[in-house]
Amino acid sequence: MTTDSRPTDPNEPPLVGHSFDGIQEYDNPLPGWWKWLFVGTIVFSLLYWPFFHSGAPGRSIEERFSIAQAENMRLQFAEIGELKPNEETLVRMMNDPGWVKVGESIYRGNCASCHGIDGGGVVGPNLADDHYKNVRDISDILRIVQVGAAAGAMPAWQNRLQLNEQILVSSFVASLRGTTPASPKPAEGNVIPPWPSMIEFETEAEAEAAEAEMDPLLTTEAEPVTATQIEDVPASDGS
Incomplete structure (x- = not known):
């Protein structure tokens, strides 16, 4: 359906020659700078894609992020x-x-991806409750991170993460215990004792330090007195 493209107000721009449900639009084309900007983005994408996604080492965003992350870790x-x-x-x-x-x-x-952002569990088990399938103490978390579990369902990270990373991620997993995930999976495994506290290690360290201080006093043996030392002792005159 076509309509008269002449506007009712002589100061208004002309109308396009069609109407939809009685609605008309002005014949007001986009400015030239906008069109050239749009063309420029297309040209830029043709250069951007092969440069960053051609497979050349160190160019992709993922690789640059990994390099920056490794440097930050270092x-x-x-x-x-x-x-x-x-x-x-x-x-x-x-x-x-x-x-x-x-x-x-x-x-x-x-x-x-397997345990959930908050540790509530997705494919892997819930890490926030007191039930554990392969963990008996806190050091078992690090062991499982390193060698894996469940016949490979939990992969081994020993050759994928640095030792410090393994320890820090294990510490974070331990810290999730007792938190409240948004959608936790049902508990699996057995309830285990709470993690040890720093006070226990500090008390143990203090006891070891005290023992180390006392040890020389307890273990030092008296040196035997030689005949020469006896001769050097002045005789008493009885006074």
Whole structure:
């Protein structure tokens, strides 16, 4: 259906020669700069795609992100050196909010797809309750992160993450215990004792330090007195 394209007001732009349900539109084309900008984005995309997605090493956004992330990890780990893979380290990192955040970032990038962002479980089990299938103490979390479990359903990360990353993500997983996920999976496995606290390790360290201080006093043996030393002792005149 066509209509008169002449506007009713001589100051208005002309109308296009069609109408839809009685609705007409002005014949007001886009400005030239907008059209050229649109063409420019198409040309830019033709250059952008082969440069960043041609397979050349170090060019893709994913690779650049991985490189930047690795450099950031290197700088962070320089502060703490190489962590010891033991219970005390796991508990200490679990109670340090700054390093828990680092562990969380590792978790989100590698574990959240199976265990959920909040640890409630998706394909993998719920990590927030007190029930565990393969864990008996906190050090078992690190062991499972390293070697995997459930016949490969839980993959081994020993050769995929640095040791510090393994420890920090294990500490974060331990910190999820007792939290409240949005949609937790039903509990699996058995209830295990609570994680040890830093007070236990501090008390143990104090006891070891006290024992170390006392040890030289208890173990030092008296040196035997030689004949020469006896001769050197002045004789008493009885006065």
